[in-house]
Amino acid sequence: MLCELCGKKTERTTRVFIEGTTLNVCRDCAKFGEVRKPGKKELTPQTVITKRLEIREKRMKPKDVYESEETTLELVPDYPRIIREARMARDWKQETLAAKINEKVSVINKIERGDMRPDDALVKKLEKELGIKLMEKVPIIKTETKSSTTKGLTLGDLVKLKKE
Ligand SMILES: [Zn+2]
Incomplete structure (x- = not known):
């Protein structure tokens, strides 16, 4: 016979109650469980x-x-102001910035007005060109x-x- 707990071959098994299940186990394993007695209160x-x-x-x-x-990286809520201020600090027109990052002026205009959220690639270009941080760490809600x-x-x- 095989012990149902350790799998060892054994001549005789004992029926014991372990963790809510009845198992036929070898003598060594029998000490881990309770020997089942009639009338004994079970779990x-x-x-x-x-x-x-x-x-x-x-x-x-x-x-x-x-x-x-x-945490996750998220676009800062006041990115329009940050971009606009960084651009003006360099004395660049929207056209200048647009040309530097190879985007349309209308795109810059929309971003600075908050009408458009720049995608990841655009965020990276803006951060690099303007030397700003547009992403912030926020806990994952x-x-x-x-x-x-x-x-x-x-x-x-x-x-x-x-x-x-
Ligand atoms: Zn065993």
Whole structure:
């Protein structure tokens, strides 16, 4: 016979109760479980689920902390003013800047009015040409929402969901 816990060949197995399951195990493994006795109070399925969730929660914690510290680069909200001021500080006309970064004057005009968000490639050209920073690090909001949802669900709620 094979031990259902360690997989070792054994002459005889003992039926024990481990983590909510009955297993036929070798003598060495039998000490990890409880020998099943009739009338003995068993762990209810709910207790087993709660135990597993507790283990899972402990395992997930370091990852959550890591995720909440994650940031993404985003275009600064007052990019029209920053671009305009940097251009004027150099005494350039919109035409001058447009020519330097190989864009239409109308594009510069729209960006400085805030009517158009420059794409990544354009942002890089503007930052380089004007010596400014248009991107800023912001925390990823999506992750915050996700982790607060997880926190909002109590173990009791999860057990209820499992039972339904
Ligand atoms: Zn074993």
